[in-house]
Amino acid sequence: MIDLAVGAELEAELEGVRRLGREFLRPLGIEADRNAAPVPPDHPFFALAWRMGLGQPLGVDERARAGPRISARRGVVLAEEMSYWDRGMSVAMPGLGLGGPPLLGMGTAEQKERFLAPFRDRERPHWAAFAMTEPGAGSDVAAIETTAVRDGDAWVLRGAKTFISNAMRADWIVVWATVDRSAGRAGHRAFIVERGTPGLEDMRYEHKMGLIAYESSSFTLRDCRVPAANLLGGERHYAERAGFKGAMRSFNATRPAIAAMAIGIARSAYDAARDFTHAHHVLDRPTPRAQRVREKLARMARKLEVGRLLCWRAADLADVEQPNEVEASMAKAFAATSAQEATGLAVDILGDTGVTAHGYVEKLYRDVKAMDIVEGTGQIQRLVIARRLVGLPNA
Ligand SMILES: Cc1cc2nc3c(=O)[nH]c(=O)nc-3n(C[C@H](O)[C@H](O)[C@H](O)COP(=O)(O)OP(=O)(O)OC[C@H]3O[C@@H](n4cnc5c(N)ncnc54)[C@H](O)[C@@H]3O)c2cc1C
Structure with missing residues (x-):
């Protein structure tokens, strides 16, 4: 049974995120959007946040001890709140990011020690990244073409990666x-x-329609020699197809959190629309417009509530180590679609104000689309659900 209580400890953390969000995340996210440029890594906010250990759900050592799986429920609750304030900024925050789950889940003790070391430096913020997607391989990750060839005490990588956060x-x-x-x-x-590894080249910034605060980059691996000791998990790990399972495990663990981020963005749009109706006395008069706006607000609130419950269910299953693939896909498919609908309805409610460039709700409308793309598009989630429901293995 789902326990809907958040608990005093998590509530205190949420309050911390609200303060961070109000003071930094939202203003910086809006500024990045208007400047059409990500917040630079040497921005004083990142150094401040890093020194205070802010923005990262857990410290590096705590995460290393916990392994790849920290409390999924806590993760989705915090993810929703961070994205409520600004989803772009929540990804821009320093830390292990998507690089964390594979290192912590597959890495040897020596690799964890070596690659977590920079993240213990509290003076300067640090980031990690996860590169699967290629120009010709997105949803179908099995189709990646970047090759790895063993050469003495190194591996030589050749290929290209794109849209890497x-x-x-x-x-x-x-x-x-x-x-x-x-x-x-x-x-x-x-x-x-x-x-700095020779052959890691052509690092370039991709301009995207939303979530401007963090950068998405593409790069080339041109005869890039990587020490054999950097093969994650070592040779033994890849017996019995563990390599691909390692990647998918980290996806599955994060899908409910991505769904929660969509809910966070849409909740922000809902609040903006509700505040607008109050400020303009839209609901005070018994007009057909007022009735339509009421219905739109009710529809948004309903969908967000259901989306959140699906996220929490998928996360709770993960926390008790039960299979959650269908539930995680349902949460992501439903939350991302509902969040797009809700931000669209918020634009409608605001009318002219909603479509004016550099308006806040207009930004959310552009931000939310990526939530239906990253870590498995809506179409792919629906395929996963359908195949599981009729008892077929995933392709
Ligand atoms: C903001 C952002 C951040 C990202 N960050 C990262 C990152 O950090 N690391 C990383 O590795 N990648 C990252 N990505 C890439 C992301 O994972 C891919 O965009 C995603 O997997 C989809 O791949 P694609 O864009 O190549 O689309 P494609 O796979 O080419 O799909 C195009 C369209 O076809 C549909 N489609 C594809 N196959 C099927 C099918 N079998 N049945 C029905 N429909 C189908 C898709 O749903 C989609 O609508 C990021 C992307 C974005 C937008």
Whole structure:
């Protein structure tokens, strides 16, 4: 049964996120959007946040002890709140990011020690990144074409990665490559590629329509020699197709959190629409418009509530180590679609104000779309759900 209580400890953390959000996340997210440029890594806010240990759900050592799975419920609750204030800024925050789950889940003790070391430096903020997507392989991750060939005490990587969050500022990137393209997923290997490695080239910033506060980058791996010791998990880990499962495990653990982020963005749009109706006395008069606006607000609130419950259910299953693939996909498919609908309704309610460039709700409308794309598009989630419901294995 789902326990809907948040609890005093988490409530105190939420209050901390609210303060951070009001003072920094939202203003910086809006500023980045207006400047059409991500918040630079040397922005004083990141150094301040890093010194105070803010923005990261858990400290590095606590995460290392907990392994890849921290409390999923706590993760979704905090993810929703961070994204309520600004989803772009919540990804821009320094920390292990998507690089964390593969390192903590697959890495050897020596690798964890080595690659977590920079993150213990409290003076300067640090980032990590996760690179699976390629120009020709997004949803179908089995189709990645970046190759890894063993050469003496190193692996040589050749290929290209695209739309990788925080890659440009990362100390290291978990890069997925294949040792045997004909083997599909069984041929996948993960490597830690450190900043400055020769052959990690052409790092460039991709301009995207929303979530401007954090950077998405593309890069080339041109005969990039990575020490054999950087093969994540070591050779033994890849027996019995564990490589691909490692990647999917980190996706599955994060889908409910991505769904919660969509809910957070939409809740922000809901609040903006509700405040607008109050400020303009839209609901005070018994007009047809007032009735339509009431219905829209009720529809938004209903969908957000259901989306949140689905996130919490998927997270609770993860916390008791029960399979949650269908539930996680349902949460993501429903929350992302509902959040897009809700931000669209908020734009409608605001009328002219809603579509004016540099308006807040207009920004949310652009921000929310990515939540239906990242870590499994809506179409892919629906395929996963359908295949599971009729008892087919996933393709
Ligand atoms: C803001 C942002 C941040 C990102 N961050 C990262 C990151 O940090 N690391 C990383 O590795 N990647 C990252 N990505 C990439 C992301 O994971 C991919 O965009 C995503 O997997 C979809 O792949 P694609 O864009 O190549 O679309 P495609 O897979 O080419 O799909 C295009 C369209 O076809 C649909 N489609 C594809 N296959 C099927 C099918 N079998 N049935 C029905 N419909 C289908 C899709 O749903 C989609 O609508 C990021 C993307 C964005 C937008």
